[in-house]
Amino acid sequence: MSRKESLQKYIRAADYLSAAQIYLKQNSSLEEPLEREHIKERLLGHWGTCPGINFLYGHLNRAIKEHDLNMIFVLGPGHGFPAIQANLFIEGTLSKYYPEVTQDKKGIEYLCKQFSWPYGFPSHSNPTAPGVILEGGELGYSLSTSYGAALDNPNLIVACMVGDGEAETGATATAWHLNKLIDPATNGAVLPVLHLNGYKISGPTFFGRMSDEELLNLFRGYGYEPHIVDADSEGDVHDRMIEVVDISINTIRSTQARAREGNRDELPRSPMIILRTPKGWHSIPELHGEKIEGNHLSHQVIAVNARTDDEEFESLKNWLESYRFTELFTGESFDEEIQGLIPRNEKRMGDNPHTFGGEPYFKPLVLPEQESFEHASGKICDNEHSSMETIGRYLRDVIDLNKEERNFRLMSPDETYSNKLDAVFEVTDRAFVWPHREWDKNLAYDGRVLEVLSEQSLQGLAQGYILTGRHTIFASYEAFVQVVASMADQYAKFLSVAREVSWRGDVGSLNYILTSSGWRQEHNGFSHQNPGFIDGMLQRQGCFVNVYFPADANTSLAVANRVMSSKNEINVIVVGKRPMPVWRSLEEATKDLESGLSTWELMSEEDPHMVFSAVGDYLTNETLAAVYLVKQELGEMRLRFVNITALSALGVGHSQCNVLKDNLDRYFTSNKKVLINFHGYPQTMKQVLFDYNYDAERFIIRGYEEQGSTTTPFDMQVRNRTDRYSLAIEAFKVAETEGLISGEKKDELIKKYEDKLDKHRVYIKEYGTDPKEIEDWKWACNW
DSSP: OOHHHHHHHHHHHHHHHHHHHHHBSSSTTOSSOOOGGGBOSSOOOOOTTHHHHHHHHHHHHHHHHHHTOOEEEEESSGGGHHHHHHHHHHHTHHHHHOTTSOSSHHHHHHHHHHBTSTTSBOSSOOTTSTTOOSOTTSSSOHHHHHHHHHTTOTTOEEEEEEETTGGGSHHHHHHGGGGGGOOTTTSOEEEEEEEEOSBOSSSBOTGGGSOHHHHHHHHHHTTEEEEEEETTSSSOHHHHHHHHHHHHHHHHHHHHHHHHTTOOOSSOOEEEEEEEOOTTTTSOSEETTEEOTTSGGGSSOSSTTTTTOHHHHHHHHHHHHTTOHHHHBOSSSBOHHHHTTSOOGGGOGGGOGGGSOSTTTOOOOOOOOGGGGOOOOSSOTTOEEEHHHHHHHHHHHHHHHTTTTTOEEEEESSOTTTTTOGGGGGTOOEEOOSOOOTTOOSEETTOSEEEOSOHHHHHHHHHHHHHTTOEEEEEEETTTGGGGHHHHHHHHHHHHHHTTOTTOOOOBOEEEEEESOGGGOTTTOGGGOOOHHHHHHTTOOSTTEEEEOOOSHHHHHHHHHHHHHOBSOEEEEEOOOSEEEOOSOHHHHHHHHHHSEEEOGGGOOSSOSEEEEEESHHHHHHHHHHHHHHHHHOTTSOEEEEEEOEEETTEEEETTTEEOOSOTHHHHOSSSEEEEEESSOHHHHHHHHHTTTOOTTTEEEEOOOSOOOSOOHHHHHHHTTOSHHHHHHHHHHHHHHTTSSOHHHHHHHHHHHHHHHHHHHHHHHHHSSOOHHHHTOOHHHHO
16 A cells, blocks of 8 residues: 555544544444434534644654654644544554553543543643643744754754644744754754644634745745645645655755754755645535635534534534544554554654653753852952852853753843853853854854843743753843743643653753843833733742742852752742842852741841841842841841742742741741832732731831832832832831830931932932932941
8 A cells, every 4th residue: 555545544543533532422433323422512622723733743654754753743733632632542652651541442432532521631732641842722832842842952853833823923923033043963953834724713814815925935034945735736735745744854854964064054944844734624514504624613613513403413423424434443453554654662753752851861950069159248348249140150150061961051032141141151152053244242053042032932942942851041131021921821831730740750940030120120211120920920839930039149149059950840030130249158048048038147136126028139238228227226126137038829938848837927026017128019929928827917018019210220119119218217117116216206217218218309310320328338338
């Protein structure tokens, strides 16, 4: 039998199994005539994209066998999951990881009944499916994830199916450019397949209405060599697909071979396939007088009322019976021609070890000794250092120590210099494989730094890189990482489930650095002032999402070391890039990190009248300045300072459920006023404290209140009432209630500091900068 005939049988079987999962709860192999009671009471799923997925999967299997390929499959139209399940069943991978899904009639019955069924198989691509590295609930991320998987995997080809609806997303639109970061000499390849079935849920796609000429011009402009396969054109679609896939594989191999011999193409053109098939291919042509196949009406469930409507039942019955599934499946095994298309175990896309985490591809990073980066701490007047510069030097050594293993990348949206991480350029460069100019700085074909002005592309690259066994850190301006908030949420869901799947191994953590924070974006203005990403992350339940707020360079070093050695987590480091006082030794910082908070003894007294606390570096500086001012005015007022380093949705502390539980009083007393100066929105901190029996009367929470503009650094604090003068005023009110001063003295002190705030506003309007008493203030010089 010819390859085409084998492919036709394979795809027919996969199409039937895809449809059967959506509709049938009994008689799933159609060994007897279909009856209404065989149909599920509630029909869920997406049919329209499944035939195209099955067509591609079958042809890729043929190519894997004939070319001996190492290939994984990334599905963009994530709700085409019935097709993925069907192919995993046919190739035997599903039975390997789900022994109850036996490769017989009983197993098919189980597969179909459990699809989109409570506590069964979900409706979209998800981590419970072998071979899946992309959560399928949201569109747009398949292509960037695929490029991330190809990085530093020189023998891997990532076949990525991009839906034509998905291609309309901004995330996908930018991801087409990522071919310009992939050096064929050292990396694997991505074979994008743009699937044009012409329709979204209820209307046409833009790509589906473009002419061949427009499509070819567009993708050639992106740097691809596109090949069109059209099911509606003259000639056999299988013969054409075989030809195009073989051309693509040969192009990839020849490009890589030349590059690995030192003969790089100046403008390398990677192949891509434009696959045009009818939506809902080979299903019900018309129903109730409306076109179904080749129209948006085949997008989800066709004949949704088949249990009760005679016309719909007959249409469904004729459709399912048209596959003649019993000719392809004996009840115990598939036809020999179908089995002949299935790659051997280690080559099956659903069972490719790159997609499972753990060994052999996941290896912990070799990390440098922290002590070599430590800064002196304590009462040293001019002891200020940039946390980001310290992290930059640390990451420089991480890159250098792991250069042979090639399992670490730094990702940044053109902000590596701006964010003070440029020490990494002492040992590497930025990846860029299109033409170089002699005046370019820090560009190389194989740089370890990936920069593109698209946070979404970087997020996708990071996910693909991590889930195939490697490590990364993603640095961004705090205000603009919000662009990937939804992607981060999808990844958190993926990780939450994957951590409970026994056959998924360890992966590196997804690590963010949020810098250029709103508190020091006063020169760029209100648009750059937004701490909202941490709010979303602190909503993530479970023991694997952490947000760190290191107060100084040594604590930043301890945090960086922890997150780079962690696994199976999401970590967010929120830290400034400007020189700040070094408050803690590395030993103290490491100890602080263990519990997530600490009392700083140097700034604290026994049996305090009031507790000051801070979360974040700039907020720590202002809070300690307030402590200094209060002690200058009221030496008899005993104060305690508590610094909070780590938070999670579970409370104060970090992952592995290592959060402070019931002993908050140890730090904040049981009955004294507590003022917490928080880096983000006050409501976020209140949410964290809620489970600790948060007492709104006792706790005063200050933070970013969406007040900002182009102004001065100190005025950013003033506008949000997180400044030293506003904090001191709160302390004077507490001093009166504690019986330390009279009401008259309290009013006198409050008036004094309100006058300071008024004078400050007048001063910055005249001079455009903060006064020297603010700019030059240092704890150690004044205490």
